Amino acid sequence: GAVLFAKNADEHMPTSSMSKTMTMYLVFEALKDGKLKMDEKLPVSVNAWKSTYKSGGSRMFLKAGSEVTVSDLVRGVVIQSGNDAAIVLAEALGGTEAGFADMLNAKAKQMGMDNSHFVDASGMPDPNHYSTARDLANLNVRLIHDFPEYYPIFAEMSFTYNNIKQGNRN
Numbered sequence: 001g002a003v004l005f006a007k008n009a010d011e012h013m014p015t016s017s018m019s020k021t022m023t024m025y026l027v028f029e030a031l032k033d034g035k036l037k038m039d040e041k042l043p044v045s046v047n048a049w050k051s052t053y054k055s056g057g058s059r060m061f062l063k064a065g066s067e068v069t070v071s072d073l074v075r076g077v078v079i080q081s082g083n084d085a086a087i088v089l090a091e092a093l094g095g096t097e098a099g100f101a102d103m104l105n106a107k108a109k110q111m112g113m114d115n116s117h118f119v120d121a122s123g124m125p126d127p128n129h130y131s132t133a134r135d136l137a138n139l140n141v142r143l144i145h146d147f148p149e150y151y152p153i154f155a156e157m158s159f160t161y162n163n164i165k166q167g168n169r170n
Contacts, residue, residue, distance in 0.1 A: 001141075009134040010115055017058070017081045017169070018136050019123030021143060022104050022116075024077060027089050028147040029107075031070070036092065038074070041067040047097070048087035057124065060085040061164050072161055074150070079159040081169040083122040090121035097121055108135070111142060 003009075030036040049064035060082030062068060068076075068088065076085030087097055094100025097120055104118040116131035123129065144151055158167045 010132045012130040015123045015131045020077050023086050023121045028150050036070050038071040040070050042092045048084050052084040057083045075159045078153050079168045080166045086121040
């Protein structure tokens with residue numbers, strides 16, 4: 001638990017896909033609490049579909065109006081870094097992505113991530129969406145410690161959904 005080296009550890013920076021780590025923390029917490037189940041199917045909203053196509057970035061290639069299991073969505077976020085999958089999960093837990101961002105910020109504050117602020121589930125560029133190396137490192141330690149049962153998913157080399165095979169982006 002000791003920090004061996006730190007440089008600009010508390011400097012604000014854009015998080016990009018590292019935001020998905022915080023999203024997954026809340027998803028894993030919901031799974032543990034029984035609010036979600038891995039075999040549960042969630043609807044893909046037009047918002048989740050549209051936002052990833054208009055903004056670009058990595059995606060799972062979900063289709064609006066379809067239903068996808070939480071298990072597939074988790075892999076879509078963790079392995080493929082799918083923005084669309086992150087939004088579907090965010091909408092399921094927060095009602096809207098903005099509502100989920102409020103949940104992310106509340107959890108960050110509870111975890112002592114005082115130099116972080118989230119505006120979405122996937123880390124799309126926004127001047128009000130930031131974190132620090134220290135906060136993200138502490139988040140990752142907590143994720144591994146609090147949810148070891150899900151940690152092997154991060155090591156899966158690829159994931160195929162809708163006949164599209166994508167390699168692990170981690």
